[in-house]
Amino acid sequence: MFLLGHSCWSYLFSKLTGRQVKVNLPSYMALLAGVLPDFDIYFKPLIQHHTYTHSLIILLPVCAVLVIRFKGLGLAFSAGILSHLVADSIVGTIPPLYPLSNFQLGISLGLPSPVDTVLEAGALGLVLVLAYLNGDYKLVTESQCESVYLVIPMVSIVTLTLLFAGDNNVSLAAFAFSRKALTLITLGHVVLIGTLGLGVVQGVRAIIVEGKQPAPAPQVP
Ligand SMILES: [Zn+2]
Known part of the structure; x- marks a missing residue:
């Protein structure tokens, strides 16, 4: 799965898990x-892509530590991390026992594929619906x-996508428009990045406005 899907599935898994345990992960x-x-991908060639960080015997202990240390917030964050393995094992496979074994688990529906496009x-x-319902849309509109x-x-999404394309020696534009299914995925990335970008601009604006506000006058006893 591409980063669009990973990021979106993570948001859904984390937010819905958080709701069950009554925490609101940012x-x-x-x-x-x-x-x-x-x-x-950032650590290539030091770490081979799709190995250690896609292994259950590595990620489960990491998630256990997060849950013990941060309770509900750790659980919500872990749900997001593990959503990656679920998604990858639908469109491809993951090595759940790496580095002990190279055994691959998954139903390999294909990437790119119509199923992947629908999922992403x-x-x-x-x-977008959930962010509207839970009020997160205000991060972008206010x-x-x-x-x-x-x-x-x-x-993260932009740099990883660029590195991934660079590693595979594909021209991003050619790749993005190579198939109809991918065009929709490309459009999805543009919408997600554009929305996040708008949020960042709103954040910077708020910080500038706050910085310009005069400091409160010292209290005279
Ligand atoms: Zn992956």
């Missing part, structure tokens, strides 16, 4: 959690400092 974290397993574009649609953190998932 949106930038909910969008980022499911992108983390693909951070191995559908997830984006659901994210000027507030917290929105600036959306820069973290935004930069």
Whole structure:
């Protein structure tokens, strides 16, 4: 799955899990959690893509530590991380026992494939609906400092996509428009990045406005 789907599925898994345990994981974290397993792309060739960071015997202990340390927030964040493995095992396979075994688990419906496109574009649609219902859309429509953190998932998605394309020696434009299914995925990435970008601008605006406000006058006793 591409980063659009990972980020969106992560948001859905994290937010819905968070709701069950009555915590509200910040949106930038909910969008980022499911992108983390693909951070191995940053460490190429030190770490081979789709190995350690896609292994259950590595991620489950990490998630256990997060849950013990951060309770409900850790659980919501972990749900986002693990959504990555669920998604990858639908369109491809994951090595759940790496490095002990190279055994691959998954139903390999294909990437790119119509199923993948539905899963990615559908997830984006659901994210927009959920963000409307839970009020997260205000991060983009209103000027507030917290929105600036959306820069973290935004930069991750953009740089990982560029590195991934670079590694595979494909021209991004040619790749993006090579198939009808991919065109929709490309459009989805543009919508997601554009929305996050707008949020970042709102955050920066709020910070500038706050910085210009005069400091409160010292209290005279
Ligand atoms: Zn992956």
